[in-house]
Amino acid sequence: MIKKFKLGMITTAFAFVASTCVIVAPGVLVSGVASAAPSQIALNLANEQGNLWGCAFNPFNPTDSAFSIGPVYETLDFVDALNNAKVTPWLASSYVWSNANKTVTFTIRSGAMWTDGTPLTAADVYYTLNLLKTHSALDVNALWSVLSSVSSSGNKVTVNFKTSAVPYFYYLAGLTPIVPKHLWTKVANPVTYTDTAPIGSGGYVMNHCTPQNIKYTANKNYWQKGMAQVQVVNYPAFLSNNTCNEYLAQGLGQWGSQFIPSIKTQYVNKAKGNNYWFPAIANVSIFPNLTVPGLDDPKVRLAMSYALNRSAISTIGEYGYEAPSNQTGIVTPTYSKWLSASVSSSLGKSYDVAKTASILTADGYAKVNGVWTKDGKQLAFSLMTNGGYSDWVASAQVMTQQLNAAGFKITLNLPASTTFYNDIYTGNYQLAYNSETGGPSPYYEFRQALYSKNSAAIGTDASSNWERYNNPAVDSLLNNYAATTSTATQHTIINQLESIMATTAPIIPVLQSAEWFEFNATHFGNFPSPSNPYAQPALYAEPDWGYVVDQLKPKA
DSSP: OOOOOOOOOSSSSSEEETTTTEEEOOTTTOOTTTHHHHGGEEEEEEEESSSOOOOOHHHSSTOOOGBBTTTOOSEEEEEEETTTTEEEEESSEEEEEETTTTTTEEOOOOOOOOOOOOOOHHHHHHHHHHHHHHHHGOOOTGGGGGGGEEEETTEEEEEEEEOOOGGGGGIIIISSOOOOOHHHHHHHHTOOOOOOOOSSSSSEEEEEESSSSEEEOOOOSSSSSTTTOOEEEEEEEOOOHHHHHHHHHTTTSSSEOOOOHHHHIIIIITTTTTTEEEEEEEEEEEEEEETSSSTHHHHHHHHHHHTTOOOHHHHHTTTTSSSBTTTTTOOOTTTTOOOOHHHHHHOOSOHHHHHHHHHHHHHHEEEEEEEEEEEEEEEEEEEEEEEEEEEHHHHHHHHHHHHHTTTTTEEEEOOOOOHHHHHHEEEEEESEEOOOOOSSSHHHHHHHHGGGGGGOOSOOOSSOTOOOOHHEEEEEEHHHHHOOOOOOHHHHHHHHHHHHHHHHHSSSSEEEEEEEEEEEETTTEOOOTTBBBOSOSSSTTTHHHHHHHHOOOOOO
């Protein structure tokens, strides 16, 4: 998950000092200037991440992909997680399932082209999918754990699954970027490739990158005629939420993905046209490192869950914008129909310090000097989150206080963004507060968080399942969900996964992760909305933000 900050109507240079933004831009186009034609106005993004840009765009690297998947590199289809998994053709003009939903055949559209002028063909798609097989580190969604083969003939690419796997369409067609064979075959090591000058098929070209700003320009030869009408998109780097929020409040950034405290007074009322929408499809959770002694005990994790007053965390850390989660892991109201009433009832009160004490006492722990201890070992752990996210920092501070008050000994660690993500990917942590991305149903967040093939050995990057959870029974449930088209069976499987979450707490959902989305439609129209949720609106949603940029319309 990436949050970033964007500069106002700027077409030149940016300079940033510490967390203060200094704009160096002769010829800046200021919002509201009557003489500025719509095509001249730059769209400026605001999604602070807490560090400067590395100017790397490898779409298979989780650290870099948010800058390239969507605007530069496209997928076969666009799948809208907010709108009943509605599928819109992208690089594939059509697809068809066969062989009892074990085979899907894509027809690759005619006329798509790479930005160097080379036609995009089925050979590129075939090459990309097999690249993930050859280099498993690139297969961030573990596609080849369920694929058996890929073949190509003419303008068609046929993908065979080991079993019926309709839900995997989202990962295969909706999340897998297609790269140009004629260029990537020349890359010595695709895993470490930085891809500093990406050649994609999308509506935008990465025009120039510095640590302070990424400038995208519209692809003049884009195959989707009438799309990508915004001519310049700036993606500046900011080091703190406060700087970004002030920038957005002034109306300088037209599209933000920020936490803004007291948003109506601090943002909406600050500039004409400022608005927001915060849908949710996933959780922000505590990910316990399950290789750490103490945290490998499900009773300890469950006791931690009961020690958290999620309502207070929501109010203090997020101003109530992110609703409290529950230990089943089901996001409500978005996925209320998936919530098991019996599992939810079995949990009782979500905040119950007496239950914490009861669980730990039965597990052989006793308080020594106020800290739960067994065999001379305290339940003492460090909790880390991204130090650049003021809302996560505030939430983590509240969690630390609550856990310590309940008898744990928690030390808060607030590393910079780069360190935070490196440590969570490699498993160099004890407790981490972070978020998965989710998908069109609860299955997708469960699969990200709990599927063993998404994880990796400590010291090696894990694309998800950062806690290193390995449960063959859970893997089997996730595989069975993917193998059936029966809605009733899928609901039964999700209910079983909820029960495992409720009784063993492999992760601890805390708040429902808002799709932070602030926007100013004064100069650009057709942003997603509750009445037209055609894409996830957050700038860290891949490939959604690139899909949205394609749809935006400059206003006269």
